[in-house]
Amino acid sequence: MQVIVLGSGAGEGIPAIFCECRLCAEARQNKIFHTRSQVLLDGELLIDFPPDTRYRALCTGIDLSKVNNILITHSHSDHCYVADLQMQYARRGDGEPQTPIHVHANRTVCALIDDRQPRDSNLTVHMHKAYETFSAGAFTVTALPATHMPNEECLIWLIEKQGKTVLYATDTGYLQEEILSRLTERGIRLDALIADGTYGTSDFRDGGHMNFGENEKLREQFLLRGIADTNTRFFITHIFHGAARDSATLKKAIPTGYELLCDGYVIEI
């Protein structure tokens, strides 16, 4: 499985538009960016649809016309930019039929998209609840509950294809015990974990994101319970510009066993 990281930053991205903090200034200077988090799996499954989607596709030369399924974690605008989803019509520019796209999401996101969909849209929306397993093209996906917003069932995704398994877990606090026990019961052994590490070295906690201490604890638990082993790769995404005072500090603080994702990173598993 190939995972292309189109975006790896929190809601503001790094650099944040008007910010002069060291992390943002260094990102501008070194051109190492963390736009709003998004990944593309095997060229056909997108996870999340941030406002940077169109521009990232232009910059990278990645052709998103083969995408036939989109998983959306929750309704925050850095993950669900409805205005661009509204532009997806059933007919191509030359009048030929457009590839249908299936969007998988929670009730809130489905309602948001449905409300504003043009009549001749090529999107079909599928509502899912936590612990449901479904097919998305060649992938088998299980929705798991994030800990992120009290008034919305935000989802993280367990993705399986041809014996490879990835857990994409952003916009969540530390994973609920029930998730860990269900993964253990199902005998899941991850090839990769892509985890929210929003707050990095900062002490700030709101329960809806993780910091590096929690990332470290999660890796230990996964290894202890056999959800991961020595072949599992661990990545941090959704990094925030308050995660460290500068890029050297951030780099030094990455928890043992993890790699910090940046835009353009390609994971082959």
Ligand SMILES: [Zn+2]
């Ligand atoms: Zn977010």
Ligand SMILES: [Zn+2]
């Ligand atoms: Zn900043």
Ligand SMILES: [Zn+2]
């Ligand atoms: Zn969010």
